[in-house]
Amino acid sequence: MEKKLDLELKTYEKNKQNLLKSDRGKFVLIEGNLIIGTYDTYDDAIKIGIDKFGSKPFLVKQILEVEPTGNFTSNLIRVAQSCLQ
Amino acid sequence: MPSVTIDSSDLYKEGPALEVHFLIPIELEKKLKEKGEEIPAPVIVKSLIDTGASNCVVKKEIPEKLKLEPTGIININTPSSKDHECYQYFMRMVIPTHGITYQGPFIAASLDGQEIAGLIGRDLLKHGILIYIGYKNQFTLSMA
Numbered sequence: 001m002e003k004k005l006d007l008e009l010k011t012y013e014k015n016k017q018n019l020l021k022s023d024r025g026k027f028v029l030i031e032g033n034l035i036i037g038t039y040d041t042y043d044d045a046i047k048i049g050i051d052k053f054g055s056k057p058f059l060v061k062q063i064l065e066v067e068p069t070g071n072f073t074s075n076l077i078r079v080a081q082s083c084l085q
Numbered sequence: 086m087p088s089v090t091i092d093s094s095d096l097y098k099e100g101p102a103l104e105v106h107f108l109i110p111i112e113l114e115k116k117l118k119e120k121g122e123e124i125p126a127p128v129i130v131k132s133l134i135d136t137g138a139s140n141c142v143v144k145k146e147i148p149e150k151l152k153l154e155p156t157g158i159i160n161i162n163t164p165s166s167k168d169h170e171c172y173q174y175f176m177r178m179v180i181p182t183h184g185i186t187y188q189g190p191f192i193a194a195s196l197d198g199q200e201i202a203g204l205i206g207r208d209l210l211k212h213g214i215l216i217y218i219g220y221k222n223q224f225t226l227s228m229a
Contacts, residue, residue: 004155004172042190046156046175050112054120057154060175069168070161070192073137076204077163078195083145083171084158 003084007032008059019063031058038063086214087184088227096222101134101215102201103226107143108177109151110188125151127179132203134215134226141178142204145193148174159192178209185228187212 008030012019015035019028023038027045030036031053039045045060052058062068091103106127108114117124128147140159148155155172162168173190187209196202205226213228 003158005158009158043188046110047112049156050110050116050175054116055113055152055154058156060156067160070138070140070159070171070206072135072139072142072161072163072204074135075164076133076135076138076196076201077142077161079161079163079166079169083161083169083192083194 004057005059008057011035012059012061016063020065023063024065025063027060027062029058029060031056086227086229088214088225089180089183089185090223090225093222093224096217096219096224101217101224101226102131103134103180104129105132105203105205106179106181107147107151107191107203108179109153110175110177130202131200132178132205133201134210134224135204135206136210136215138204138206140192140208141189141206142192142194142196143174143176144196144202147202148172148176148191148193151176155193157190161192161194178203178205185226187228 011030011033026038027042028038029045029049049058106129108127128150153174156175157173160168171192176191177188179186216225
């Protein structure tokens with residue numbers, strides 16, 4: 001089964017190098033295979049996404065060379081199963 | 086600055102946990118209201134303030150109940166895993182009795198077997214003040 005946002009992530013990867021050149025550090029809004037725009041803040045990108053697409057899926061991602069990770073020092077999160085199910 | 090002070094029966098055992106309401110983002114609520122669509126009811130759960138968590142986390146069932154779609158995917162590292170992919174959802178967290186509201190990304194993950202259904206991480210805490218008074222079994226969270 002295709003995971004949610006798969007198409008949007010592929011669109012990001014396809015355009016990542018160009019986005020890094022033009023808008024590094026900004027936040028890109030992607031719906032399907034379309035790049036809607038790049039914005040200075042996460043909130044701006046999200047709000048425009050909600051305005052345009054409502055409850056439909058869209059991706060907001062900061063344009064960075066190295067992907068940021070979330071770090072957790074305790075074992076409160078159960079990782080035995082996929083988070084993407 | 087709105088704040089909430091909790092007197093815990095045993096802060097050492099329970100940790101700084103408090104009841105919070107999770108809702109859809111205010112912008113989405115307005116949009117649904119304009120269209121005359123149903124607004125999902127708030128999900129009320131206990132969350133733990135976790136300074137060891139870089140990001141806020143909710144149980145996977147919460148965004149499902151709110152009928153939200155993910156807006157991102159993030160890799161997480163825990164003591165027992167590396168680069169575990171999780172969805173992120175843009176959500177609103179409210180403590181209505183104290184006027185505290187935060188909107189931001191929440192990682193959806195399994196917190197099975199835990200009494201708590203959310204972690205309040207440093208991405209939220211960077212906007213506020215956390216005071217932990219162990220000997221008084223009391224903590225205070227203030228949010229800008």
